Amino acid sequence: MTGQAKAGRPFKLFRNLNSKIASIPMILTAMVIFLGGTIWTVVYSFTNSKLLPRLNFVGIEQYQRLWAAPRWVVSIENLAIYGILSLIFSLVIGFMLAALMDQKIRFENTFRTIFLYPFALSFIVTGLVWQWILNPEFGVQAVVRSLGWTSFSFDPLYTSEIVIYGVLIAALWQGTGLVMCLMLAGLRGIDEDIWKAARVDGIPMWRTYLFVIIPMMRPVFITTLVIIASGIVKVYDLVVAQTSGGPGISSEVPAKYVYDYMFQAQNLGQGFAASTMMLVTVAIIIIPWAYLEFGGGRKRG
């Protein structure tokens, strides 16, 4: 082979150059904002920064204080309850609605719009409206009582033990529509023949859903899970608008703790420690999943 024929292998960095250039915003966002911001946050969580970030390291003091704070513990508990229940309920309700919508029903468009429209509203609006509907003085409780059932009591937002369920009601109202859409899209993607096979086999509808269809919708459930879960971790506006964390501290959530301590208490170190804990939790859940989904040499498509 002549030398000339061997020549011409281009410099590696320049292969796919356009793609790399076009990805610069993404790379910057990923590396500078998300990764950089995270590292920055973690570093400053070991300092006693107050209003302004200062590199004055105090070890794990902030973390000790964090976990000693009842409000943080309550926030974590609330997030766990809210998170688990909202995952379960939005998946179950979303799936059931989608399954019903998939029965070749009339007025499908109307129903779909009805279920989806709350998603167009912000959490602030959602919180306000539900705060109002659940207000014992003129909301559901008052209405039922005025109908004659005077001992009726439905007062979630002012009862510490169940306030988080009040928040959940509003969250489900806002979010299940999207889940329904995702599920519906997934159901529409299922091979018709599977349904036919199940009918010929004499499998009742509910068993077909339970044992055949749902297991087949794994990718849809995963996508949905990511979307719901990322929303759950970030829940803030809804609580602020609906209860401000009350009564007392019984509906506090971690994101609100972070915000309050960073800006109201002007204790950035504490806020950063709290956010670091949140990030760690997220990472523990997300990284193995991301590895399975996107790493591990999975084939294209």
Add this chain to the structure above:
Amino acid sequence: TDLEVTHWWTSGGEAAAVAELAKAFDATGNHWVDGAIAGSGSTARPIMISRITGGDPMGATQFNHGRQAEELVQAGLMKDLTDVATAGKWKDIIRPSTLLDSCTIDGKIYCAPVNIHSWQWLWLSNAAFQKAGVAVPKNWDEFVAAAPALEKAGIVPLAVGGQGWQASGAFNVLMIAIGGKDNYLKVFKDKDAAVAAGPEIAKVFKAADDARRMSKGSNVQDWNQATNLVITGKAGGQIMGDWAQGEFQVAKQVAGKDYTCLPGLGVNEIISTSGDAFYFPLQKDAEKAKAQDVLAATLLDPKTQVAFNLKKGSLPVRADVDISAANDCMKKGLEILAKGNIVTSSDQLASPDTTKQIEDLFAEFFANTTMTPDAAQKRFADIIAAAD
């Protein structure tokens, strides 16, 4: 010159008061660009701080007296007002002098106090007590005694909004009224955890327990909604700062006739002097910097002080103004102030961090009836021990 001023004065009385400031500033040939952010200082402060640290500062911004802006000043983000202050002889006219002290860092003055607010007031609805068939109480103990009668009449004895600062504020009021000024100072100024855990403060917690019991059923969030319960006679009373007076005024109620105010809960007539101050973030634009000076001077102008404070229901920061138009309650406050029965407010003594923790504690205490006063006191003492 246009000067953007951010603040969180959006309730009825507050907005009317701000309008006076704007009017006075506009009269100097400048223009007040209003940057109100509703929802109390906790919503607004983060935004203000982000703007200042983000390098896009407003012309002037409201903070409470105290340590909220301390670090911003230390970071050199705030304008030094010493010249304006010297020209206006602030040192001489502002009373109590502690107000100016908290604006002073390293001998330089960084803020212009505009009013004095005191927390130590119990507001009572005369109509509510009439309906319950008991006399309007003259002090805290009578009030506690009257509570069952109010409850029987379907009236919430004590209105407390759901936000933590209202509960912790009420507690501080009880602390001065029941625990006394010395203990108060030991706890907040000296951060003496032993006192905080001691029997004197235990009495205060006992009183707070009473207050908690009486506040059951006041399902509101905002302080002025709670005030509104008093105004409408749905609640017997409210422990709230003198800014509540603005609401009574807007509702066209007359002190002494429609409502009664008991400074120091009628027990111990001492008021704390906190209040609002304006800070002036450093501006690159020289024009703006000049306008800032003008605004600072305007804020302390006697006419402005009177007009503003009458609307706001607060006390002017200078003693030399004519405030004859003030109503009963304000006059009571002025008297106490003149007598010098004052203490420094707790947010001037404690850092926002400590304040926030105390707020969290009392938010929980007032909402959670299973939390005993003892347990709460123990946690309170812990916070004080760790306070900086």
Add this chain to the structure above:
Amino acid sequence: MNMNASVSIKDLSLNFGAVSVLKDLNLDINDGEFLVLLGSSGCGKSTLLNCIAGLLDASEGQIFIKGKNVTWEEPKDRGIGMVFQSYALYPQMTVEKNLSFGLRVAKVPQPEIDKRVARASEILQIQPLLKRKPAELSGGQRQRVAIGRALVRDVDVFLFDEPLSNLDAKLRSELRVEIKRLHQSLKNTMIYVTHDQIEALTLADRIAIMKSGIIQQLDDPTTIYNRPRNLFVAGFIGSPSMNFLQGELVKSGDGIAFTANGVNFSLAAYDGVSKLQPGRKVVLGVRPEHIKVNENTGGEEHDATVDIEEPMGADNLLWLKHAGHTMSVRINGARRFNVGSKVKLSFDMALASVFDAESELRL
């Protein structure tokens, strides 16, 4: 209606909204028969099969299975098993669970289930796969499991909807043989939908050729191949297609002949020669393998030119130009011609077909 038929379809019509897919269809399928429904895409084959299975409601008409009117029965009560083109295996269940799922739901006792699964997996030789999941199987294995699922249900009638079209050619021919063997041993009634004529010809006892929801011809494969009832059937069956020549019948000597573009073809050997009348416009159809090239049969010969040659191993396909027509001829794979070379053709008229140009029916 034939009361001995295993499956009997009576006046079946089916519309999707305004679109009529099946039109007054009648069909009797004998006990143990292997019937293939053959037709191009969209002609309604799957629709008909789904009607028989009870997966679609007929708009009109009735369906009988084993003499029982099942028109309104649920699919599971019809005594049918069905195999789908896409296999339609339950992806998260093992092969064993796939086979037994229907039985478990029907609460068949476990020993009975085991017995039937064992039998089916033995017949289909999928015992080693029982613990695997469908994703771990090859296409052919999947299709075998799909057949197994019908097998365990111990049904009277098997329905297959293009069970082999997703497989590659080699597997297809292997499984074809297996299905044939299965039928020979089980002797069940089988209804098999396909658009692959090789499958139809090799598997069927009888073939029903469909077009736009109407059965064009229902006959055994040989008849269909050699005596197609109309032009459509003739053109549809056979690859490469039958050669069609448009022309006219003329008197020729004492017999009758076909003429096109000035060239005459004697029809003396044609099996329906008595039915032919001169003057009629007709289409002459001759299959590619019924034309001999340079074989000197002694009969009538026609000149042609080789246009394209397509050697296919065992066979060699010639595309010839002949009197204005293009014609395909199939010869032995060992015989090769150069493109452009001149050849002599002789037609085997005994195996040709003559169609009326207007009614398109075979004469």
Add this chain to the structure above:
Amino acid sequence: MNMNASVSIKDLSLNFGAVSVLKDLNLDINDGEFLVLLGSSGCGKSTLLNCIAGLLDASEGQIFIKGKNVTWEEPKDRGIGMVFQSYALYPQMTVEKNLSFGLRVAKVPQPEIDKRVARASEILQIQPLLKRKPAELSGGQRQRVAIGRALVRDVDVFLFDEPLSNLDAKLRSELRVEIKRLHQSLKNTMIYVTHDQIEALTLADRIAIMKSGIIQQLDDPTTIYNRPRNLFVAGFIGSPSMNFLQGELVKSGDGIAFTANGVNFSLAAYDGVSKLQPGRKVVLGVRPEHIKVNENTGGEEHDATVDIEEPMGADNLLWLKHAGHTMSVRINGARRFNVGSKVKLSFDMALASVFDAESELRL
């Protein structure tokens, strides 16, 4: 390396991560040649084609087109045109826009574009379709447009990646003829990937048979069919597959014979008989059409029983049991046998193949 070759591949290797798909592959394709890459799914045909097109980067090795090293060139600079299985027409553009897209991107002047589009659409007879969008075309028309897209670019080498597999059997055979005709008139170099052996046999000047990224045999169709280099090629080509019998070579009289299960087959007529040594373990391969049934050829005859019959119209496929083997035999479609009937077979050993059992190479 052959400097006259149109396309030349030198020591090409390609890995996807740890998986090696192509291994040290060398291939010279002559100018104007029609080369078919044939192999089963996943053997790396498309990968090789994509390497030639520049759509995949080789891990090692070089590619020359018209003598120029194009290993690192962009696809557009290689002088190739490519036609895909799924047509890959731009759905939002009309046929005309589809054809001219590449030219417009290359800023060819409009009159020149019009000329080339006109020529291509004339060759492919798609003028009436120029204003339509792909969705409004039938499968065959789409494929023609896809070919047209390569045509307008006036390239030296055409690459086809299974262009016909998405079409039905009838269309497939039609377009096959058209592609052949196109090649005859354009005389371009064409590289054509398929897994359909009929396409390979009919179209190719030479066929490269691939397995796991390695070329097994590169020869003209007849050689491939009649003298497969190894067992894999022998089994891969031909449908139904060649019959294989495991056995041994033995001395028989003065010649040599093959023996399996106690039955002897004389190999006197085998073309490589001189290379055979007794005692060697071998596999005998005979194609189904090289076995005669009840034809009394006068030679050696073997007894067998008919197991299954698969009539396929023109042909009839018999599956026979013979001395412990199953064997397929292709006979004329008109000859029919009953299942179970006894027949006599004679083997055409001149066209058989003998493979070494160990190396699997043809002897």
Add this chain to the structure above:
Amino acid sequence: MADNIALKAVNGGDTPFEKKSVSGPSGPKPRPVVSARNIIVYGTLFVAAVYYLIPLYVMVVTSLKGMPEIRLGNIFAPPMEITFEPWVKAWATACTGLNCDGLSRGFWNSVRITVPSVIVSIAIASVNGYALANWRFKGSEFFFAVLIIGAFIPYQVMIYPIVIILREIGIYGSLTGLVIVHSIFGMPILTLLFRNYFVSLPEELFKAARVDGAGFWQIFLKIMLPMSLPIFVVAMILQVTGIWNDFLFGVVFTRPDTYPMTVQLNNIVNSVQGVKEYNVNMAATILTGLVPLVVYFVSGRLFVRGIAAGAVKG
């Protein structure tokens, strides 16, 4: 059709529909309109629909009542006297601090923020998705994974670092800065959507375009974009909703004269003047939500299609 079935059900009951010369069941199986299945399906859907509609109903009804009527109590009662005053007030005269021009100012600010933010964020994310799907390079998957994890970071946590970064590049407080912030936080989910969508498009199309000589941008603009309507609709809906409804960034990264509508809404709702004016609050709430609602009503159908195309494929 439905009538027909009902008729048969009435006629038939147990005796099947008769047709001359036909005995036994024939034609379609009778399915009464009021079957158990239909009751369950439509019943459940109806109940669910009521749950979803009640808040809207309450909002609308309340916004049409006067304050005296609201004090009377029942939030579900229809207005006895319809008044549009709350709407007018919410839109034009409600006060925050000194400004008494209601939501009207915020509306245009929101438009000014939303339009460029939606366009820029979708443009960036679609290019990202395209690069990730069709032009992978070493490390691209890693960046993507970081991005996805970024979707889980609470916004509050990132405010401080972003404030600092924007300050350093000197665009803090400008519209550009806000657009960038929205693009950053919209990027994870949008990129995921676009990547999945582009992966699902036939790869051969992309190859064909490359052979035709089109480059990175040409393929994106001329081939991919025209095929991506459904996913663009989904992205647009998500972004319009998200950005229009955003409060946090709107308030932190702008200044009072450019506050978006949500800030104005917050101000109106939280500026309690004695009693809460629920009717005005509700009117303001509806007005604020109107734009995303309209977007949903108009393109809801495409939304499901787009989701099917882009979101649910792993």
